[in-house]
Amino acid sequence: MNLRTLLARAKRQLFKKPFLQDQRYPPYWFDQLLGGQAAFLVQIGSNDGKTGDPLYPLLQKHPSWKALFVEPVPYVFEQLRKNYPDHQRFRFENVAINKGEQLSFHWVDPKARDTYPDLPYWFDQLGSFDKQHILKHFDGKLAPFIISKELEGIPLPTLFERNQVQQIDILHIDTEGYDWTILSQLDLAQHRPKFILYEHNHLSSADLEASKAFLREDYWLFEIGIDMLAVRRDLEKGYLKRIKKQFGKV
Secondary structure (H helix, E strand, O other): OOHHHHHHHHHHHHOOOOOOOOOOOHHHHHHHHHOOOOOEEEEEOOOOOOOOOOOHHHHHHOOOOEEEEEOOOHHHHHHHHHHOOOOOOEEEEOOEEOOOOOEEEEEEOOOHHHHOOOOOHHHHHOOEOOHHHHHOOHHHOOHHHEEEEEEOEEOHHHHHHHOOOOOOOEEEEOOOOOHHHHHOOOOOOOOOOOEEEEEOOOOOHHHHHHHHHHHOOOEEEEEEOOEEEEEEOOOOHHHHHHHHHHHOOO
16 A cells, blocks of 8 residues: 555544534434434435545445445446445435436546645535536546536436335535535425425525525524534424524524
């Protein structure tokens, strides 16, 4: 194992968070409510499903839990499948979620680390339909390493239909600024996840407000760092009281 690999592994350990032990992190609360159940998760923008991933420790702890993972970047998708080898529990889609269009998707070639070995572990999580989203990071120095490819895009209802998704306990969206585009396709009359976790950090003010308005009737909303956590209002009252005390509703 070379020095660069050792350094990369050390960085991943440094950024590893105690997701299940610390009340400041949503997975702690997922575990508290769903730990004794056979839960089903949908994660859109999975990356490799492991590095810095809040759902990974939950799926390791609870062998009865199942998940559907969606990741559009081909080489990352292959790593995702390797990280979750039990294909009886896990389903995978190598697609992008949009309105059903075939569009150019952009991501960073992993060879960028050969030139810039100090890149943070999340540099390969910048994949987006918007090339500018990548260019605005690291003063644009990743421009020579951007790979662009036409990828299949499907709507969220099609994703659920072709994977026979019925009940969703946790919906996790992390799509570098397209979270509201995807969330807006969720039919709350048909699918009402107990928890929805999405990244608001890259949303415009208008999209952020639209996402909150969309959810507010059925969910309590909590802003947790760069993420927004939506917790269904009809869950057990004692549990809701505890989580509102921890985060304070938006």
